[in-house]
Amino acid sequence: MHISDGVLPTSxxxxxxxxxxxxxxxxxxxxxxxxxxxxxxxxxxxFVASLIHVPIGPTSVHLLLPGLxxxxxxxxxxxxxxxxxxxxxxxxQFGGITxxxxxxxxxxxxxxxxxxxxxxxxxxxxxxxxxxxAFAGGFGVLLAASILxxxxxxxxxxxxxxxxxxxxxxxxxxxxxxxxxxFSVSFLYKVKPELLGVALPxxx
Amino acid sequence: MEPRAEAIRYPLFALLLWGGGAVLAVCxxxxxxxxxxxxxxxxxxxxxxxxxxxxxxxxxxxxxxxxSPFHRWDPRVKIVSLLFFIFCxxxxxxxxxxxxxxxxxxxxxxxxxxxxxxxxxxxxxMAGFLLMLLIVTPLTAPIHPGDPVVVFEHLEFLPINLRGxxxxxxxxxxxxxIALLMEPLxxxxxxxxxxxxxxxxxxxxxxxxxxxLAHRYxxxxxxxxxxxxxxxxxxxxxxxxxxxxxxxxxxxxxxxxVRSFDRTQRVYEAMLSRGYGETTRSHVAFTARKIDWVKxxxxxxxxxxxxxxxxxxxx
Numbered sequence: 001m002h003i004s005d006g007v008l009p010t011s012x013x014x015x016x017x018x019x020x021x022x023x024x025x026x027x028x029x030x031x032x033x034x035x036x037x038x039x040x041x042x043x044x045x046x047f048v049a050s051l052i053h054v055p056i057g058p059t060s061v062h063l064l065l066p067g068l069x070x071x072x073x074x075x076x077x078x079x080x081x082x083x084x085x086x087x088x089x090x091x092x093q094f095g096g097i098t099x100x101x102x103x104x105x106x107x108x109x110x111x112x113x114x115x116x117x118x119x120x121x122x123x124x125x126x127x128x129x130x131x132x133x134a135f136a137g138g139f140g141v142l143l144a145a146s147i148l149x150x151x152x153x154x155x156x157x158x159x160x161x162x163x164x165x166x167x168x169x170x171x172x173x174x175x176x177x178x179x180x181x182x183f184s185v186s187f188l189y190k191v192k193p194e195l196l197g198v199a200l201p202x203x204x
Numbered sequence: 205m206e207p208r209a210e211a212i213r214y215p216l217f218a219l220l221l222w223g224g225g226a227v228l229a230v231c232x233x234x235x236x237x238x239x240x241x242x243x244x245x246x247x248x249x250x251x252x253x254x255x256x257x258x259x260x261x262x263x264x265x266x267x268x269x270x271x272s273p274f275h276r277w278d279p280r281v282k283i284v285s286l287l288f289f290i291f292c293x294x295x296x297x298x299x300x301x302x303x304x305x306x307x308x309x310x311x312x313x314x315x316x317x318x319x320x321x322x323x324x325x326x327x328x329x330m331a332g333f334l335l336m337l338l339i340v341t342p343l344t345a346p347i348h349p350g351d352p353v354v355v356f357e358h359l360e361f362l363p364i365n366l367r368g369x370x371x372x373x374x375x376x377x378x379x380x381x382i383a384l385l386m387e388p389l390x391x392x393x394x395x396x397x398x399x400x401x402x403x404x405x406x407x408x409x410x411x412x413x414x415x416x417l418a419h420r421y422x423x424x425x426x427x428x429x430x431x432x433x434x435x436x437x438x439x440x441x442x443x444x445x446x447x448x449x450x451x452x453x454x455x456x457x458x459x460x461x462v463r464s465f466d467r468t469q470r471v472y473e474a475m476l477s478r479g480y481g482e483t484t485r486s487h488v489a490f491t492a493r494k495i496d497w498v499k500x501x502x503x504x505x506x507x508x509x510x511x512x513x514x515x516x517x518x519x
Contacts, residue, residue: 004330006378007337010295028410037475038468040414044421045464048429049457054450055443063457072461083418090264090390091422093326093383097287098294158371161344162337176450183454184461192462 005096017101067140137181145170279401292507302377309384342368
């Protein structure tokens with residue numbers, strides 16, 4: 001879920017913009033200059049993947065994928081996510097243009113955190129990769145939901161109830177994203193391990 | 205203070221009556237909308253079945269070829285003044301000034317000559333979030349002394365705080381006003397020109413380049429994803445609530461990423477071979493004439509005026 005225009009007080013909207021710009025600047029410095037256009041193209045793929053809906057019972061949720069972005073792009077994940085959110089806002093109005101900073105922090109910081117978690121946990125076996133991907137994927141969504149709730153709660157005491165509901169509503173998404181991240185990483189491990197930074201055997 | 209003391213009580217059947225009425229109204233609206241859409245689809249098929257469209261979402265700048273005061277406006281002045289106005293609207297605290305902003309938004313969308321369906325699509329994308337706010341806020345807003353509270357018989361545990369409609373309604377009004385301005389802002393120039401204007405205003409040139417690239421490849425990968433989804437369906441895959449669906453979707457995303465990372469490398473090499481990164485060339489020259497500044501001044505003045513009225517009227 002993305003915050004629309006008009007929710008955040010102007011001070012919060014401007015403040016989160018500034019904070020997001022600082023983090024995006026750090027993220028861009030951590031990225032090699034020649035990699036920036038590649039990040040842009042890969043962002044399109046994540047953008048399309050996040051449009052996939054997964055059914056839960058009678059309804060369905062769309063994927064958020066901060067965990068997977070973090071696992072695959074590392075520190076560059078933040079600019080990728082910010083870029084994706086700019087596109088979502090300009091193309092579909094998912095997330096308001098004044099809330100772009102807040103939404104970038106909400107999805108981008110979990111991507112960075114998931115990257116850190118994945119790096120700490122992944123060992124050198126497929127099982128370890130799968131387990132840490134599940135944790136990173138689930139944790140990414142949980143953190144995103146918590147930041148969303150925090151932003152809603154500081155927007156006014158009337159929205160505290162909405163903030164709590166937002167956390168509960170994201171719990172099934174946590175499970176789904178954990179599973180999807182685990183399956184995707186398992187697939188990549190077998191098909192194209194260099195994307196995950198897996199050391200290739202000398203023969204290849 | 206006992207919050208329920210001043211609650212307005214209604215019997216349960218009133219809720220059923222209102223709720224039933226609301227559901228009926230929504231169903232009616234949906235039926236009318238679907239009928240209109242089906243009619244338009246039939247008309248479109250009739251008109252241009254020779255030109256099949258290969259993507260379902262139109263590009264950001266799909267209407268950039270039209271002509272209007274917004275299209276003729278220097279994009280640099282347009283971006284700065286409209287963004288300023290948008291932030292003013294986001295700062296409003298009254299429904300009345302918010303409604304005035306919606307009026308300006310409608311006028312802008314009309315003047316920009318962009319098909320209404322584009323603006324309605326934007327409003328539709330926000331509908332879920334805004335409806336959730338409108339329903340949840342009155343049910344969960346903390347009850348202060350003096351708040352108008354409605355309680356239904358047998359539903360005493362769920363008091364409805366009518367004051368909650370105000371913050372939620374305010375968000376809806378502001379979000380709608382801003383969404384109406386998005387098409388005049390980004391839909392009235394080719395995206396490349398908008399990005400060039402951003403760079404001339406002072407944004408890093410790389411940012412614009414990345415937005416252009418990502419926007420371009422969204423459609424390429426979307427096409428690819430649709431082909432993959434079709435082939436999965438042909439082989440009998442149906443989405444369900446089970447582990448198998450999650451496994452298939454995880455593999456689907458993995459495959460999409462493998463293909464896109466491979467493609468990214470080829471795209472980058474193709475860009476290099478065409479001289480990417482050697483010179484920073486600017487392919488359009490903008491000239492801000494008097495009329496461009498007048499338009500800019502109008503929107504900035506409108507934003508300030510809304511803020512002033514919002515802040516001081518009745519204070």
